[in-house]
Amino acid sequence: MSFFGYARTDGTVGVRNYVGVISTVGCANDVAYWIAQQIKGTAPFLHQAGCGQLKPDLETVTRTLSSISRNPNLAGVLLVSLGCEGTDVERIEKEITASGRPVRKVVIQNAGATVALNEGLLFAQELVREASGMRPQEFDDSHLVIGVKCGGSDTTSGLASNPATGAACDRVVDSGGTCIFGETTEFLGAEHILTKRAVNTEVADKLLKIVDAMEKRARAIGADMRGGNPSAGNIAGGLTSIEEKSLGAIAKSGTRPIQDVYNYGEPVTGKGLFVVDSPGREPEFLSALAAAGAQICLFSTGLGVPQGFPFMPVIKITGNPVTFQRLPDHIDMLVGMTAGKGCGLRAIGEKIYQEVLAVASGKQTKAEILGYGNFPGLYTVGPIV
Amino acid sequence: MEVKEKAVVLNENDNVATALADLEAGSSVTVDVAGKMVTIQLASPIPFGHKFSLACIENGAPVIKYGESIGKASTSIRVGDYVHVHNVSSTRGGTGNAGGA
Numbered sequence: 001m002s003f004f005g006y007a008r009t010d011g012t013v014g015v016r017n018y019v020g021v022i023s024t025v026g027c028a029n030d031v032a033y034w035i036a037q038q039i040k041g042t043a044p045f046l047h048q049a050g051c052g053q054l055k056p057d058l059e060t061v062t063r064t065l066s067s068i069s070r071n072p073n074l075a076g077v078l079l080v081s082l083g084c085e086g087t088d089v090e091r092i093e094k095e096i097t098a099s100g101r102p103v104r105k106v107v108i109q110n111a112g113a114t115v116a117l118n119e120g121l122l123f124a125q126e127l128v129r130e131a132s133g134m135r136p137q138e139f140d141d142s143h144l145v146i147g148v149k150c151g152g153s154d155t156t157s158g159l160a161s162n163p164a165t166g167a168a169c170d171r172v173v174d175s176g177g178t179c180i181f182g183e184t185t186e187f188l189g190a191e192h193i194l195t196k197r198a199v200n201t202e203v204a205d206k207l208l209k210i211v212d213a214m215e216k217r218a219r220a221i222g223a224d225m226r227g228g229n230p231s232a233g234n235i236a237g238g239l240t241s242i243e244e245k246s247l248g249a250i251a252k253s254g255t256r257p258i259q260d261v262y263n264y265g266e267p268v269t270g271k272g273l274f275v276v277d278s279p280g281r282e283p284e285f286l287s288a289l290a291a292a293g294a295q296i297c298l299f300s301t302g303l304g305v306p307q308g309f310p311f312m313p314v315i316k317i318t319g320n321p322v323t324f325q326r327l328p329d330h331i332d333m334l335v336g337m338t339a340g341k342g343c344g345l346r347a348i349g350e351k352i353y354q355e356v357l358a359v360a361s362g363k364q365t366k367a368e369i370l371g372y373g374n375f376p377g378l379y380t381v382g383p384i385v
Numbered sequence: 386m387e388v389k390e391k392a393v394v395l396n397e398n399d400n401v402a403t404a405l406a407d408l409e410a411g412s413s414v415t416v417d418v419a420g421k422m423v424t425i426q427l428a429s430p431i432p433f434g435h436k437f438s439l440a441c442i443e444n445g446a447p448v449i450k451y452g453e454s455i456g457k458a459s460t461s462i463r464v465g466d467y468v469h470v471h472n473v474s475s476t477r478g479g480t481g482n483a484g485g486a
Contacts, residue, residue: 155434158451159393159403189477193453226477238403238434240448240468241475244455251451 001175003360004136005072005143005295009100012072013143015295015360017134018043018311019127020074021120022065024092025050025085031106031113032080035120036310041128042078043311047287049378050087057380058086064265064378066092067291069101072145073311075131076102078124080116083109102127136362142176142271146356147289147297147312148252149183151282154302155237158248160319161300164335167349168298168356169254173273180268180292181253182278183285184214188225190246194275198258206261210277217381252300264379268292282307283377286314290376296359298352306330308367310374313359316366317352332366392431394418394439396452401436401468403450408437428465436468448473 006014019042023032026048036044045068049061069077069092077096081089089105096103104123106116148169150162169179187194191211198204218225230239239245259272265288268274278288286309289297297314299307304323308314317333318324324334333355335348359365367373392402397419408414408431415424416439423439431437436450442462447454456473466472 155403159395159405159434163395189475190453192477235470238432238436238469240436240470240473241456241477243453243475243477244450247451247453247455 001141001357002138003141003144003357004362005139005360006075006134006136007139008072008075010070012070012145012293013139013295014072014075015362016073016311016313017041017075017131017136018073019124019131020045020069020071020077020311021124022069022077022079022092023047024065024079024081024087024089027051027082027085028080028108031108031116031120034117035078035080035124038121039124039128041132042124043074044374045287045310046375047378049380050085051082052385053086053380054382054385057382058088060265060380061086061378062088062091063263064287064291066095067265067267067293068287069096069103070099070267070293071290071311072293072295074101075134076127077104078120078127079103079105080120081105081107083107102130140176141172141357144172144175144177144356144360145268145293145295146172146177146179147286147292147294148179148181148300149282149285149289149297150186150249150252150300151280151307152301152303152305153249154320155239156319156323157300157302158239158244158251160335161302161317162248162251163345164319164348164352165252165298165300165317166254167345168352169252169273169349170256171349171353172356173254173256173271176271178268178271178293179254179256179273180276180289180294181250181273182276182288183249183280184210184277185225185280186246186249187211188215188229188246189242190250193247194250194258197256199260203258203260207258207275210261210275252298262292264288265291279379281377283375284379286312286373287376287378296356298356301331304330306367306370306372308365308370308373309376313365314367314373315352315355315359329370330366330372390417392416392437395450398449398452400438400440400442400449402439403436404431404433407431407433425465427467428463429467431467438462438464438466438468440464442468
């Protein structure tokens with residue numbers, strides 16, 4: 001099977017063809033936002049990071065912004081800088097250039113926001129004009145890079161939408177493509193299942209290490225991740241143990257072997273299923289997927305959530321028929337509540353896969369049409385100083 | 386959307402089923418276990434999303450859902466019993482205290 005996408009000089013394939021307007025620090029957001037509002041064909045990336053943070057966090061911010069700027073769905077990049085930020089803007093510029101993408105930069109402290117805005121509008125217009133000359137070409141489906149996520153979960157998530165998403169994930173991997181999942185907090189209690197799926201002991205050790213590090217960070221502020229799971233609400237909904245909760249959550253990653261584990265903000269290379277160390281919260285996790293190089297995100301939900309992402313289509317899947325009816329503006333697909341079992345699962349996985357191919361070739365998701373998802377975030381672990 | 390099945394068994398090795406509707410005590414529920422239809426009489430009411438037993442689970446034996454252990458029986462569980470925090474204990478540390486994520 002195949003889809004129509006945009007060939008990038010670094011060998012990746014985009015399913016959208018935006019010019020990214022990337023804010024390199026929280027204080028530059030306004031100018032980035034103004035430019036993206038005015039110039040059609042651009043997509044902003046706004047966040048609150050890049051200043052008043054310690055060195056390891058600034059490294060994460062720089063790495064993640066650089067990777068996000070090289071997402072396959074971006075044809076070119078305009079960086080909007082303040083000037084004095086802790087983010088290494090020069091390194092980001094160099095890495096974007098090395099990927100073969102055109103990059104421009106405006107700096108607010110050079111002559112103020114109005115001048116930066118004027119320059120930025122012209123740069124963005126020029127980059128969009130260049131990008132708009134590209135024509136989509138046919139690629140076989142081994143070029144797909146799909147991220148998976150669950151959020152706003154309820155009882156139906158573990159029964160239906162997560163296993164269904166997992167079946168689609170297996171389908172991507174079996175066709176030679178790449179699947180990425182994460183949300184390390186949701187591995188708690190299911191580490192023994194995940195490590196069994198690791199391709200070797202080194203990868204299994206990495207999985208255990210990221211769970212351990214996450215628990216230690218919680219303990220450092222006096223919280224016990226295990227003790228609070230499942231929550232009172234989870235128990236009221238029928239979840240008995242942390243194992244049951246985590247098994248339901250990781251069902252979205254399907255059943256194929258885990259090839260490797262990446263740090264937050266690193267681009268994923270290679271085919272098969274990968275883990276990115278990341279929190280489960282949507283703004284930070286969707287950024288992790290975009291940085292990893294995902295073209296599309298499959299998002300499994302029970303209660304229904306609105307999030308999209310500025311330049312990565314997000315396909316919402318629910319197993320809850322009430323949610324599907326209540327939120328027609330947010331949910332793209334409904335799967336049956338018995339989706340998670342037996343031979344029906346394969347057919348549902350195939351249906352989702354066909355939707356992925358359609359979206360890859362240009363079909364718009366509901367979040368894209370609505371323009372929902374302009375406020376992603378960046379994940380850092382240290383104090384704000 | 387009408388839900389035809391009253392309960393679902395996710396893996397053929399599971400010894401519990403999950404209710405897809407609020408089920409009454411004493412009612413008989415037929416579930417599909419990997420193509421084989423099994424009828425279970427419920428010992429107590431089972432709320433939507435909660436579990437009941439498909440088999441005798443001895444005290445200390447694993448409770449299986451998704452084909453994997455979700456904890457150990459903390460008492461002997463009979464066919465058709467309600468299965469939840471009162472008769473299952475986690476082996477991975479989750480004790481069900483309030484206030485978690």
